[in-house]
Amino acid sequence: MTDLVLLAAGGTGGHLFPAEALAAALAGQGFAVDLATDARAARYAGHFPARELHILPSDTVRGRSPVALARTGLALASGFVSSLALIRRLKPVAVVGFGGYPTVPPLMAAAVLGVPTIVHEANGVMGRANRMLARRVSAIATGFPGVVDADPVLKAKAVWTGNPLRPAAVAAAATPFDPPVPGGELRVLVFGGSQGARVMSDVVPDAVERLDADLRRRLVLTQQAREEDLERVVGTYARLGVRAEVKPFFDDLPARMAGAHLVVARSGAGTVAELSAIGRPSILVPLPHALDQDQAANARTLSAVDAALVLRQVEFEPDRLALELHSFASEPMSLTRMADHARSQGVLDAAERLAGLVRHLAAGGAVATFRGNSA
Structure with missing residues (x-):
């Protein structure tokens, strides 16, 4: 049976493009790939190279009013319950998130169920959704060096991979x-x-x-x-x-x-x-x-x-x-x-680096023992 990796991305095409690049790299290494996202981002995912697309309830924090926060909290809680059921059914060997609030429910559910988890932070500073997840996931992959160096706990499980590039790039x-x-x-x-x-x-x-x-x-x-x-x-x-x-x-x-x-x-x-x-x-x-x-x-x-x-x-x-x-x-x-x-700053093999980290964790390896694509 082919090992499955569940990718979680949402919000914008900017989250989905690196996920798409990783999906292609994982497929080349013999993994099956599914994508979990929300209805808003699904419009970008028509050609996403996934075996199956899973739409999960989610929402973004749009304001600080009690009503807005409650609405977002309920949507994320509903997404978490749905994600627990999805992960129990799919049994992925790893779950990888690419930022945005739609990644929070599946990553939280995977962490609770003991499935290896990775968040990829594409930007030079960590976004709010990834900050929520950072201490709960198995590893943090970064698009730029030194993104989490100020926090020793996060630095210990961070790996600089670069930002996966779509094939056209x-x-x-x-x-x-x-x-x-x-x-x-x-x-x-x-x-x-x-x-x-x-x-x-x-x-x-x-x-x-x-x-x-x-x-x-x-x-x-x-x-x-x-x-x-x-x-x-x-x-x-x-x-x-x-x-x-x-x-x-x-x-x-x-x-x-x-x-x-x-x-x-x-x-x-x-x-x-x-x-x-x-x-x-x-x-x-x-x-x-x-x-x-x-x-x-x-x-x-x-x-x-x-x-x-x-x-x-x-x-x-x-x-x-x-x-x-x-x-x-x-x-x-x-x-x-x-x-x-x-x-001189380009990283052409970022998708392969990230796929190597996924493969390493899925096989039971620790972040500290990851040594790049040879892992």
């Missing part, structure tokens, strides 16, 4: 950086995460309008924009005579990243991991209102090695962006250096 990483040449095209990719970001539509077109005519002629833009912003963004670029492709969503984003000279984006964990693996320079604008400031922490990992320029959202305004675009266009070698620095 691994494939794109094989594309070498095409250095821009003085007076030649400057290919810029702009996006704001799986749901887009209005700030990109508000700032980037106005910044492009501030560029001199020669640079605008050289510019080749690919930009993600929300449906409600699409008409005005497309209209601005058409009026300026800028070559631009603007869509609400690109399903081949890693390939487009590989074709870019410069990426302007938010700094979610998946974006930073793919920029590093593919090796592309970037201007990163961390999401400003996140409670944990996780995107700021992610962005610092690239800015610290001069692979990215990080602008706070209050700094990300048309005049400043136009200045930076002009600077990069005037000194194209700086983009080549940043690309090299970004690639």
Whole structure:
């Protein structure tokens, strides 16, 4: 009988993409994989490589009012009871969570039943759901080094694996950086995460309008924009005579990243991991209102090695962006250096590292004796 690993992920595509990468790695090692998630995230899971998809009750903490907390507590309690029944029926050899509140019920249930458990923390700081689980799970896998070093208890069961990359990103990483040449095209990719970001539509077109005519002629833009912003963004670029492709969503984003000279984006964990693996320079604008400031922490990992320029959202305004675009266009070698620095941070085998940890714990090994993929 094939050993089964239950993966738990939810909330956003950012949680599901690394879970998908791990699922592929585990399948390659002979494991069966099921996915537990909530109804909200299930829309991203249509092509998830799982034997079966399990929708569990869950909710996110949306406020501090007694009613909101009670509603979330009831949903999580219902999910916990359902998870106990599911795990008893499936008998997985391990349960792996990727963050978000939908992971809490199945991970808690697995811990209670004595099943080896792992949480993967993709960001540079630990999220709230993973913090709830951290002391109860068997191991903590991290996307960045040193995430839990300040807590000796958590550090003792932490393993740095990197962030698992979807297959399209691994494939794109094989594309070498095409250095821009003085007076030649400057290919810029702009996006704001799986749901887009209005700030990109508000700032980037106005910044492009501030560029001199020669640079605008050289510019080749690919930009993600929300449906409600699409008409005005497309209209601005058409009026300026800028070559631009603007869509609400690109399903081949890693390939487009590989074709870019410069990426302007938010700094979610998946974006930073793919920029590093593919090796592309970037201007990163961390999401400003996140409670944990996780995107700021992610962005610092690239800015610290001069692979990215990080602008706070209050700094990300048309005049400043136009200045930076002009600077990069005037000194194209700086983009080549940043690309090299970004690639130095890439972890192409993160999914295999994490699969090795799963295999080690499922076989009864301890975190302290894990020695990478050879385990």
